[in-house]
Amino acid sequence: MDIALIGNPNTGKTSLFNNLTGSYEYVGNWSGVTVEKKIGKFKNNRAILIDLPGIYSLNPLSKDEGVVTQFLLTESVDKMLNILDASQLERNLHLTIQLLEYGKPAIIGLNMMDVALKRGIKIDPEKLAKILGVPVAPVVARTGKGCKNLEEVVTNGAAPLPNDKLVDYGQEINEAVKELSDLLGEKAKHSVRWLALQLFEGNQYVKRYLAGLLGADALDSFIHSVKSIILNKYNLPLDQYIFRQRKEMIEKIVLDAAQRSDQAKVPLTEKVDAIVTNKFLGLPIFFLLMYLMFMLTFDWLGFPLSDLLDGFITGTLANGVDSLLTAAGASAFIHSLILDGIIGGVGGVLVFVPQIFILFFFISLLEDSGYMARVALVMDRLMESVGLNGKAFIPMIIGFGCNVPGIMAARTIETPKERLLTILLTPLMSCSARLPVYALFVGAFFAGSKAFVVLSIYILGIAVALILAKVFSSTVLKGETSLFVIELPPYRLPQFRALSRSTWDKGKGFIKKAGTFIFAGSVFIWLLSYTGPDGVNVNMDNSFLAYIGGFLAPLFKPLGFDTWQAGASLITGFLAKEAIISTMNIIYFVPDEASLQGLLANYYTPLSAYSFMVFILLYIPCLATTATIYKETRSKKWTVFSIGYALAIAYVLALVIYQGGRLIGFH
Amino acid sequence: MLGNLKKGEKGKILNISGIDQLVRRRLLDMGITEGTEVCMKCLMPFGGPVMIETCGQCVAIRRKEAVQIEVERL
Numbered sequence: 220m221d222i223a224l225i226g227n228p229n230t231g232k233t234s235l236f237n238n239l240t241g242s243y244e245y246v247g248n249w250s251g252v253t254v255e256k257k258i259g260k261f262k263n264n265r266a267i268l269i270d271l272p273g274i275y276s277l278n279p280l281s282k283d284e285g286v287v288t289q290f291l292l293t294e295s296v297d298k299m300l301n302i303l304d305a306s307q308l309e310r311n312l313h314l315t316i317q318l319l320e321y322g323k324p325a326i327i328g329l330n331m332m333d334v335a336l337k338r339g340i341k342i343d344p345e346k347l348a349k350i351l352g353v354p355v356a357p358v359v360a361r362t363g364k365g366c367k368n369l370e371e372v373v374t375n376g377a378a379p380l381p382n383d384k385l386v387d388y389g390q391e392i393n394e395a396v397k398e399l400s401d402l403l404g405e406k407a408k409h410s411v412r413w414l415a416l417q418l419f420e421g422n423q424y425v426k427r428y429l430a431g432l433l434g435a436d437a438l439d440s441f442i443h444s445v446k447s448i449i450l451n452k453y454n455l456p457l458d459q460y461i462f463r464q465r466k467e468m469i470e471k472i473v474l475d476a477a478q479r480s481d482q483a484k485v486p487l488t489e490k491v492d493a494i495v496t497n498k499f500l501g502l503p504i505f506f507l508l509m510y511l512m513f514m515l516t517f518d519w520l521g522f523p524l525s526d527l528l529d530g531f532i533t534g535t536l537a538n539g540v541d542s543l544l545t546a547a548g549a550s551a552f553i554h555s556l557i558l559d560g561i562i563g564g565v566g567g568v569l570v571f572v573p574q575i576f577i578l579f580f581f582i583s584l585l586e587d588s589g590y591m592a593r594v595a596l597v598m599d600r601l602m603e604s605v606g607l608n609g610k611a612f613i614p615m616i617i618g619f620g621c622n623v624p625g626i627m628a629a630r631t632i633e634t635p636k637e638r639l640l641t642i643l644l645t646p647l648m649s650c651s652a653r654l655p656v657y658a659l660f661v662g663a664f665f666a667g668s669k670a671f672v673v674l675s676i677y678i679l680g681i682a683v684a685l686i687l688a689k690v691f692s693s694t695v696l697k698g699e700t701s702l703f704v705i706e707l708p709p710y711r712l713p714q715f716r717a718l719s720r721s722t723w724d725k726g727k728g729f730i731k732k733a734g735t736f737i738f739a740g741s742v743f744i745w746l747l748s749y750t751g752p753d754g755v756n757v758n759m760d761n762s763f764l765a766y767i768g769g770f771l772a773p774l775f776k777p778l779g780f781d782t783w784q785a786g787a788s789l790i791t792g793f794l795a796k797e798a799i800i801s802t803m804n805i806i807y808f809v810p811d812e813a814s815l816q817g818l819l820a821n822y823y824t825p826l827s828a829y830s831f832m833v834f835i836l837l838y839i840p841c842l843a844t845t846a847t848i849y850k851e852t853r854s855k856k857w858t859v860f861s862i863g864y865a866l867a868i869a870y871v872l873a874l875v876i877y878q879g880g881r882l883i884g885f886h
Numbered sequence: 887m888l889g890n891l892k893k894g895e896k897g898k899i900l901n902i903s904g905i906d907q908l909v910r911r912r913l914l915d916m917g918i919t920e921g922t923e924v925c926m927k928c929l930m931p932f933g934g935p936v937m938i939e940t941c942g943q944c945v946a947i948r949r950k951e952a953v954q955i956e957v958e959r960l
Contacts, residue, residue: 275915280908306942310917338942489927492944495943498931596946600934603948609935633908703935708946752922 220266221295224371225287225318226302227773228273229589229708231330235302236270237717238363239370243372252434252795263826265374270299276308277317278422283630284639288417288424290350291321293407299325300373302360305335305342309478312469314383317417319351322410325356328369334709336460339480347476352382383410386468388461392419393447402441406432421458488589488709495590496605501597508590512581517658518670524573525658529812532566551756556745559808561886564741564801568733570812571655571797576726578651583721587713591616595705605685606692608703609631615626616683618648619677620725621846625650626647626851634702640691642851643861644684646840651729652796656835659800663816664825672829674715674835683837683868685732732795741792741801744787747858748805778834778870779827779877792835794842826885835870889953891926891934897957898923904954909947916945926947 226232240259241857257270271287279285281649290296302317303311318325333633349356392415397523399418400411417425417443446457448533495504515521537558544554577692582830585591591613599609611633618625622645628640649657657673665672748765751757759765760783768787775789784806791798807818823831839862840848849858880886891897899922902910913919918940927937927944937946 275912280911307917309941309944310915313898313915488944489939492927492937496928496930496937499927501930592946596930596935596937599946599948600932603934604888609946633912700906702906702908702912703946703948704909704916705946706916707937707946796926 220297220374220376221269221874222266222298222300223269223271223290224233224271224302225271225295225314225532226315226631227275227304227307228305229706230273230302230304230311232273232302234272234714235328235330235358235360235366236268237720238360238366238392239373240268240453253748261370261374263370263374266297269296274316275419276418279424279635287403287423288422292424292428296323297711298378299323300328300369301325302328302330302362303330303683305357306338306340308335308340308342309469309473311467312472314468315351316465317352317413319381319385320383320410320416322383323412325353325381326353326369326373326378327353327356328360328691329357330360330476332357333359338415341478341480342476343476350382351385352471353736354378357363361711373868383412385466386414388464391448392416392461392471393450393843395419402433403429405628405842413722415877418442419457420461450515461532485619491710492593492707496593496596503594505594505597512578513674514670516577516581517661517673519848521574522658522669523660524577524608528573529570530568532562536561537568552749555749556742559805560741560745561738561805563808564745565733566879567804567812568655568737568797569730571651571658572730573652574658574728575653575729578654579620579725580718580722582617583718583725584615584713585715587711587721589710592705592707592779596707599703601685602699603703604689605688606696606701606733607637607640607688608701609706611637611702614641614645615648615681618650620651621728622646622648622650622840624725626844629851634700636692637701639857640688640696642848643689643691643857643864646649646861646865647680647684647837647845648739648846649836650682650796652841654819655797655800655837657832659812659816660823660828660832662820663819664823664828673789676832679872680836683872687864689867705726718812729797733797737797737801740791740798740807744798744802745805759808764806775834776875777878779830780823780834782822784822785831787798789834789838792841793839796841824886826877826880829880830873833876834869834873837865839865839869887953888924888926888938888957889949889951891957893926893928896960898925898960899955899957902957904956905951906952907956909930909951911957913945913947916943918945924957 224232224236236257236259241262259268260271260784261268271290272283272431274284274287277288277291279288297316299321301315301408315327327347329342329347332342335342344355344357353808356365356372358369396412396415399415403411409741414425414429418429442873449455450462455463471530477492494500541558541561544557585594594616595609595612597609598612602609602611611629613631614625614628617628625645625648628644629638629645632638632641657676659671661669692884708764720748744764747767748759749755749757751762753761764787765783767790768785771785771786772781775785784803788802791802804815807815845858846863848861849855852858888897888899898916899920902913902920903922918924922940924938924940927939929936929949932948935948936952937944
């Protein structure tokens, strides 16, 4: 049995999903929309729960919201689980009624009754169930209270069909539904009334679906006639008329099922908001939080942990494997492959797992606590001045973890231009895979001010993104107004379970990649460095890798790093940014990170190291990011553009930094 | 106009038709339309967005939209 989980944003949907399902997985690419859907198995194994993006209405404004409509149009679903925020009942019921009109069995999970009570609203779930004709189960999604009962109700085989004619839209609409039904005949697979009502509200996805069945011209003339009938009789546009009818019904339902009393308390959220969105303190507080995040990731906590892990991998583990191989009588080839290729390459990336998980933990914390929306609010003025809106800052922060989900998060941006701009610029956010490169280089060259130097790289990424946003939005992406409306959810104390789950969700990809992509890449790079035109086991300066890297090296002379090693690692960096470190570990052929740092001093100066880091920050989106940009924009032109501008800006900036730095006396 | 309310002041929306259609749709989604009572929660500096509260939920919109929403001070 497939059950779809649908609800407004910020109603506790994700918490409920986590509480109802034991294990879950992401499944990519399903019909029509390229997006990942999250599906999980109920704890009692009786059904599958499909998590869908939060929406206010089935009539979508952003691409993200379109996913739900598309899902209802193309996928078969047995039941729908609609989660409601009891404290915002009226707003939530608009979606509920649209779902009931869809005509499939539905169950309502009534969340946040406690919040509603605090605001003086008391809802009677049984009365609500009777009016809507579907089961209503109260839950507390955050703590899991009531989830057991909800699970029983949801996965129980029989569910009554809902009252799908709850709202009477009047004689004219009924006749129009009948007319559409006659036009469609046997062709429609869904409730015609639902299709008609969505069409009348202006749902573009439903319109496209119906146009496919009836032809665009026939459909247009049908809509036109209904529009003029309603306009003549009620002096209202069709969509507003539908909305008004529904709203009147909802007001009646709420009057029946809920009791209000006046006992307003100032919620904690407002007290916190008085500080963090304060006129003067808003921005400083945001920067302070970012600073704390970086200090913890790079300095106070992350570095010591990574050092410990490095000690283990290059010490205990490498020595153990070494003596095991010697005892087994392995050939020099195997010996070198495993120790230099695999342990050097993969291990060199794995040592950064602690830092990356700390970073992901903070990003999850920002998301779960409700602060992320405040960031959008605080940043909007600045973003508006470069042709974006505050919401675009959220994909960028997520991009600090990994550019791929960052780019996908741009779906929540309503206007196509701002969305495209955000997609193009998110790769400039320094993702966690670039972090190992900085960690290595700051350790070697800027030991006294590690976090500060890394922070400067991150800020440079943001600054370049903002400047380019201004440039692009006033040249190649001109026109179209910018839009900013955002709901600011109440603050919620993040729960450890949810936090650890979402941290693991984000971080496991990094480990998986180390075990697969980086593993294979390391073997390949090691082979290239082990073989050359003269045969196998050559001096590395005569290997194939040296020839390939050496071919590019002269290009980078003006930037301060013209070794073949740099050239070779930049090529592999396109596959995955971590591969830069794997490649260096293999090339420089050293037992651990500390000696690699010592060795690097022979090849780089602090200035050229900084120039190299800046180049790594900007030069190209990695393979996975490039593929995501293509998937999201569906345009070869913009994908090529995203690579091209990045290369150009990286080269120019690294050049300015290196040459400029030399002029003013750095080296 | 909504944009002219001071922090902490309340108003009832009289006319919202002056603003961009997408913004209006989104506000409608959140239950904000003619007749809704709103409270100004904060105004960001340099003409930045404003945060308004209605029925216990907070929504932020830009100043330029807020100044086009007609309200009656309560």
